[in-house]
Amino acid sequence: MKPVAPVTGFRIASPLLSGILWSVIWLAIGTIVLSLMLYGTSMAEADTVPWVFGIHGFASCCGGFVSARRAGHKGWSIGLGIGLTYAILVLISSFLAHDIGWTPRIALLLGIAAAAGAFGGMLGVNTGGGQARRK
Structure with missing residues (x-):
């Protein structure tokens, strides 16, 4: 008896594209959760800055994890x-949407995203999903 072939064979081969895609997915989920927190609680918009940096850090960590897992090294x-x-x-999308200026928060966002992505990459490469571990 032959097994049924999978219907969708779509897979992103590039570790870079898959990492960015998963980062954007987690960014969207974090944005929705933060919006629900703003709507459902007495939290003010001025209090969301640490949450925003946390969401960006988590999304970057997840993207680094997925891309390093796919790459394997x-x-x-x-x-x-x-x-x-x-x-x-x-930052490009923020600049195009709201014409933001250069502030210390931009450097902080770059630092948080880079550090979280590197940490996620260190975790992801050791989970055994890459080409080097499949041989």
């Missing part, structure tokens, strides 16, 4: 690259 450097790429994409 150089975990911290791949995660660092994902974190910086993610932060630059967020």
